[in-house]
Structures are given as structure tokens and as C-alpha cells.
Amino acid sequence: MTAEEQAENPTACVLIIGNEVLSGRTQDQNLRFLASELGALGIPVREARVIPDVEEMIVSTINEVRAKYTHVFTTGGIGPTHDDITSECVAKAFGVPWEPHPVAWKRLAEYYASQNPPGDFNAARQRMATMPRGAVLIENEATIAPGFSIGNVHVLAGVPRIMQAMFRALAPRLARGRPVVSATVHADGIFEGQIAAALAEVQRDFPMLEIGSYPYFRPPPVRGGVALVAKGTDADAVARAAEAMARVIAAAGGEPREGEPAPEP
Secondary structure, X not given: OOHHHHHHOOOEEEEEEOHHHHOOOOOOOHHHHHHHHHHHOOOOEEEEEEEOOOHHHHHHXXXXXXXXXOEEEEEOOOOOOOOOOHHHHHHHHHOOOXXXXXXXXXXXXXXXXXXXXXXXOOHHHHHHHEEEOOOEEEOOOOOOOOEEEEOOEEEEOOOHHHHHHHHHHHHHHOOOOOOOEEEEEXXXXXXXXXXXXXXXXXXXXXXXXXXXXXXXXXXXXXXXXXEEEEEEOOHHHHHHHHHHHHHHHHHOOOOOEEOOOOOOO
């Protein structure tokens, strides 16, 4: 994406917060979803980081990236346990009190009271209704506990199903730009070293696009191949770049095919 397109389009950063991701215990599934959904809204993700449940790092990272990007999305750390500290860290980053949110507090209190038998709206559960002063709730159809936005920071759950429900509720109010579109051409039996120089020419011909090369591997006799991807906000340029990439593959002796290669068996 060119500098001009970046200026036209809002940008996003994703912060994946959680020791469990850094330890390998939990495999993140949220970045792929967010990058795809945000791209379709014309909000390309320009940076993503995985950081631990450490107050100083969360606060400093949020303050760094919210100054650089139009939107910041955090995932994880808004549950009821002692290590769920994202919400209070966001309050510290913005320099505002971390306090009961009147709507969220009432909603959760009524929810637990309505259970049969009634649930205890205890101190742990009250954490899920405690937010930075001025937070705007992000509704959540998956469970009762909401996420929230403050400034350009949007705080979402870490559990993928819940995060996705929150994002879909949030999406209509996001500032957005021209949708990012992409086209993929792949071929078995062609390798990056064969096409690198010609692919660099395609990138020079289409400076407004991101042109990428992604090798894949298969068991013999195929062995593998390469997928070429053109991405940008100019749909006509993307289509023409895809044709140029197909010609690059054909010139190297491959059979270009539209779309992604089949999953590895």
C-alpha cells in the first residue's frame, strides 16, 4: 500500500495480551480474524504484537501504538481472575480512574441474580464490570460481559468466539476506508528462486500494491509450489497484477491457477 493510500485509509494495530500465548499453551486465533475483517472494512492491520500480562508493558505499549495508528484492538485479559489486568492497564494508559461502569455493573448484577439458583456477583465477577472512566461498551451476544472502547483503543475478549461477537458489534461504528482486496495465483512445481526477478518487476509495475510470494510444500511427486498474492485498495490494479503474476508463472514453465493452493493432505 502506498503512502497516499495509507494516508487515506485508517490503520490498525492488534495487541494480543496473555502469558498463555507467549508460553505456547494457547495458540492465538484472533489475529487472522481481525486482519481479515478489518481489511474488508478498509482498515489494514499495520502491526501486531504479543505481550505478557505485565502492567508496565501493557501500559507503555498501549500508549505507544495508540499514538501511531487510527485504531488499536486488544485481545485478552478482561476476565474475572487476578491475571486479567488489561482493563485497569488501559485506565492507567489514559490516566483515568478504573471504576464500576454503571451500565455494565447493573447488567451483570441483574444477570447473576436472575440465575437459578442465584449466582454470586462477587468481587471477581465485578472486575468484568469495572472499566476506565468514559469507556463506551462493546456489546457481546456470546456472553453477558461486554468489552469497551476508550479513545481509539478497543478492548476485546481473548476467547475467539467471544472476541468475534464483540467485534461484530463494534464494527458498525469504526472509521473505515477503501476495502483492501487481494488476488492469489499459485502453481505446483514452481519455486521462488525461479521467479524472484520477474516478480520484482511486477512489484515495480504496481507500486500501489503489496506483492507477496508464499512457498508451500507437498509430499512427492508434487514436492511443493508457490502462491503469489497481490493486495491493495485498487481492485482494477489487483486484477491486472494477478494477470501479470500468472504470466510470470507460465514463463517459468508452471501452470498458473487462481486462488489458494489446496490444503496439505
